Amino acid sequence: MTISAAFSNALSGLTASGRASGVISDNIANALTPGYAKRSLELTSNATAGQGVRVLGVVRRTDPVLTDNRRSAEAMSLNADNLARFHADFGALIGPSDNPGSLTNRVAELEASLITAASNPSAPSRLDATVNAASDLAQSIRSAGTGLRDLRTRADRTIGQQIDNLNGTLQDIEALNARIRRVQLSGADTASLLDQRQQLVDQVNTIIPVKIAARDHSGIALYSEGGAILLDGSAATLSFTTAASAEPHMTQANGLLSGLEINGMAIRTEGGASPIRGGTLAANFQIRDELAVEAQQNLDALARDLIDRFADPAVDPTLAAADPGLFTDAGAAFLPADEVGLSNRLELNAAVDPSQGGNSWRLRDGLNAAGPGAQGDAALLKAMSAALTDPRALASGNLGTGVMTAGGAATAMLSITSQASAETEQRASFAAATFTEFQRIEQEIGVDTDAELQSLMQIEQAYAANARVLEVVGTLMDTLLRI
Known part of the structure; x- marks a missing residue:
């Protein structure tokens, strides 16, 4: 040499x-x-x-196949986590069985107070206690309805925030594609730019799971797993309008809540065929348009059942057919056509509530009685107690097809919610474990x-x-x- x-x-x-x-x-x-x-x-x-x-x-x-699997697992984990959190939050609203303020315990308190009052109908304190128990029950159902509305509103606002995030991130990826192309053509190193782009793609993927298609000069196109074009050359524009409040009667079907558009085209947001399925965006649409709506129907069915049980003239002879009973729709008689959102409006009849200028003796003598009757007459109190515990089929909702008492209806709601919470929590745990494993494997080759x-x-x-x-x-x- x-x-x-x-x-x-x-x-x-x-x-x-x-x-x-x-x-x-x-x-x-x-x-x-x-x-x-x-x-x-x-x-x-x-x-x-x-x-x-x-x-x-x-x-x-990098390993594109492993990265794709990790992204799919992450999107699935976040989707399941959002659904599990909704069921847990709604379960907290209606209360577990060991919570004194739960719906099941409030119904049991009203039942016990009616029995106690019937044993000594002349005691004003026992009548007042029954009024308080009924008021507490109405308040608990109303609070659950308000909380459910807030959960639905939160989902709607989260959708709006995610759409804004998506639009900005997709534009950033479009700009990075162009920059990577210029840098690569100049012969310089593009590794740092590719890292930045991968982070942005990961952000999009958590909201809408994506698939990547390679383009010339290290460019990429992004498609949702459901087939929607999010970026190919230029970034798509997603459109959504956030509502001030997602009230029970508001739905996407009646046009009072916004749907999703991509480049001006309406996109299906529900079901397994949805182009946005699998991520947090789909989870929040499912919460707003399906899960919260079903929970509202069941809560309204429970409120309607309570109203119907005490508005029957066979229970209280002083009532006419159109008169409100012990429980009312915002102080008025309930109309079946107005059931949506009934739980949010459920109130105790002011006629029996001393705090609203009423008299608790009306529980004993009749809501529309002209004046106090015989103080030892417990017939109406016993009839109310029987109405509360009478097995009957619910007129609406999805709490079951058989007959049930008022307490049974509340228990059925708790059971359905607890089961849904347990199932979604299990799916979330499995999805989280899958994501963690793919993340570990990806780190091993890192x-x-x-x-x-x-x-x-x-x-x-x-x-x-x-x-x-x-x-x-x-x-x-x-x-x-x-x-």
Whole structure:
């Protein structure tokens, strides 16, 4: 080997070692950085000069199939987590069986207070206690209805926020596509830009699960798993209008709640055929348009059942057919055509409530009685107690097809909610475990800091060896010049 060849080999080796150490330093520094992919230096023999090595560039190491699986698992996990949180929140609104303020316990308190009052109908304190128990029950149902409306409104507002986020992120990816193309054509390194784009794609994926299609010059197109075009050349524009409040009577079908449009085209938002299925956006549409609506129907059915049980003239002879009973629709008689949102309007009849100017003795003598009757007459109180515990089929809702008491209806609602909560929590746990496993596998093929440090030590040795060769070459040249 000639002196010049040795010099060239050592110099190219030093250059390669310097670049390699920089790549490894970046790997170690960004081992925990989201979206960062491991880099490696690609080398080849220096065919042009006929000696030494040449740096081809820095290669970004990723596994597209594994990344796609991890993204699908993450979207599924977040979707399930949103649904589980809704059921848990609604379950808290109606209260578990061990909560004194739960609907089941409020019904039981009213039943017990009616029995107690019937045992001594002349005692005003017992009549007042019954009024309070009935008022507490109406308040609990009304609070649950208000809380359910708030959950639905939260879902609607979250949809609006996610749509704004999606539009901005898709535009950022479009801009990055163009920038990556320019940088690549200039021959510069695009790895950092690719990391940024992967982070943005991950953000889109949590809202709408996506599939990636490669385009020229490292560009990408994004499609939802349901087939909607989110970005191909230019970013799609998603449109949605947030409501001030998602009231019970408001739905997407009647036009009072907004649907979703992509580039001006209406998109199906429910079911397995929805183009946006699988992510947090689909979960919030499902909460707003399906789960909360069904929960509202059941809560309204429970409120209607209470109204119907006490508005029967056979129970209270002082009532006419159109008169409100012990429970009312915002103070008025209930009309079946106005059932939607009834739970939010359920109130105790003011005629029996001393706090509203009424008289508790009307529980004993009749809601429309002209005046107090015989203080020892417990007939009406017993009739009310019997009405509360009378097995009957509910006129609406999905709490069951058989006959049930008022307490049984409340228990059925609690059971349905608890079962739904348990099932969605189980799915969320499974989905979270799946995502965690894919995340672990992806990290394993990512930056291994121990391996990177070992490589760095080898590079340092190679650097020292090449430096030693240069030192020897320098000594030889000095010796030749002195001859």
